[in-house]
Amino acid sequence: MTVGSTGLFISFEGIDGAGKSTHIANLADAFRGQGRNVTLTREPGGTPLAEKLRAMVLGDAMDPLTESLLVFAARRDHLMTVIEPALARGDVVLCDRFTDATFAYQGGGRGFDLQTLGTLERWVQATPALQGKGIRQPDLTVWFDLPAETAAARLADARAPDRFEAQPVAFFQAVAAGYAARAEAEPWRFARINADQPRERVWAAIAGAFAQRGWLPAPAESGPSSS
Ligand SMILES: Nc1ncnc2c1ncn2[C@@H]1O[C@H](COP(=O)(O)OP(=O)(O)O)[C@@H](O)[C@H]1O
Numbered sequence: 001m002t003v004g005s006t007g008l009f010i011s012f013e014g015i016d017g018a019g020k021s022t023h024i025a026n027l028a029d030a031f032r033g034q035g036r037n038v039t040l041t042r043e044p045g046g047t048p049l050a051e052k053l054r055a056m057v058l059g060d061a062m063d064p065l066t067e068s069l070l071v072f073a074a075r076r077d078h079l080m081t082v083i084e085p086a087l088a089r090g091d092v093v094l095c096d097r098f099t100d101a102t103f104a105y106q107g108g109g110r111g112f113d114l115q116t117l118g119t120l121e122r123w124v125q126a127t128p129a130l131q132g133k134g135i136r137q138p139d140l141t142v143w144f145d146l147p148a149e150t151a152a153a154r155l156a157d158a159r160a161p162d163r164f165e166a167q168p169v170a171f172f173q174a175v176a177a178g179y180a181a182r183a184e185a186e187p188w189r190f191a192r193i194n195a196d197q198p199r200e201r202v203w204a205a206i207a208g209a210f211a212q213r214g215w216l217p218a219p220a221e222s223g224p225s226s227s
């Protein structure tokens, strides 16, 4: 459980096209089915201010430091006005991307300095609720792992690409390496899911990870077998 509350903070990560979206919605249903209040949110975004910053980050050309500052500015607003209050209420917070995405995209993909990102992470995630004890991090990060080529093929017909989705496969290979490095550094926080398999198998793996932690009933009982 999250420090100082009975809430649960879960982030979802992976390269574009990994297949996060439907599974996040299914998990929200599964938790609600257990009588939990769910706060469903995303980054960059999740507040009116952060959504404006998201539109800039996804739409406008900028240098990697500007990009990093904007995603961390959005994150601070999101933490202070949505995530921390939700955790204090005891909600399950399901967040589509968080700081691992910054290390993966700005760090791995853009090649921006990881130490600077680490400094920003410590500033932004030291929220008043933690009273000087560490920084806010997810209780669990569900990492959808799959080859960059597979994700690109899925996205090809799916939607008009934004500034990141328009990047070549090599960019996403670097992003994937960024995620792998974060997972290796903090393995206790990550559930690696093989996302290169049919949706129902992906769901079973996710539901299994939650059941293993005692957060949801065993897979067959906790949600749809396919969607
Ligand atoms: N397990 C899967 N196998 C094949 N295609 C999938 C799978 N999961 C998702 N997709 C498809 O891949 C595309 C990207 O999925 P999406 O959930 O939007 O990914 P993300 O939110 O991680 O970028 C969509 O067209 C979706 O229907």
Ligand SMILES: Cc1cn([C@H]2C[C@H](O)[C@@H](COP(=O)(O)OP(=O)(O)O)O2)c(=O)[nH]c1=O
Pocket (backbone or CB within 6 Å): 016, 042, 043, 044, 058, 071, 096, 097, 098, 099, 101, 102, 103, 105, 106, 162, 164, 165
């Ligand atoms: C949170 C975050 C996202 N991003 C990127 C990753 C994605 O390409 C994009 C938005 O993520 P996402 O919401 O997954 O995109 P979509 O709704 O199109 O599936 O922002 C960063 O570059 N840095 C960050 O810190």
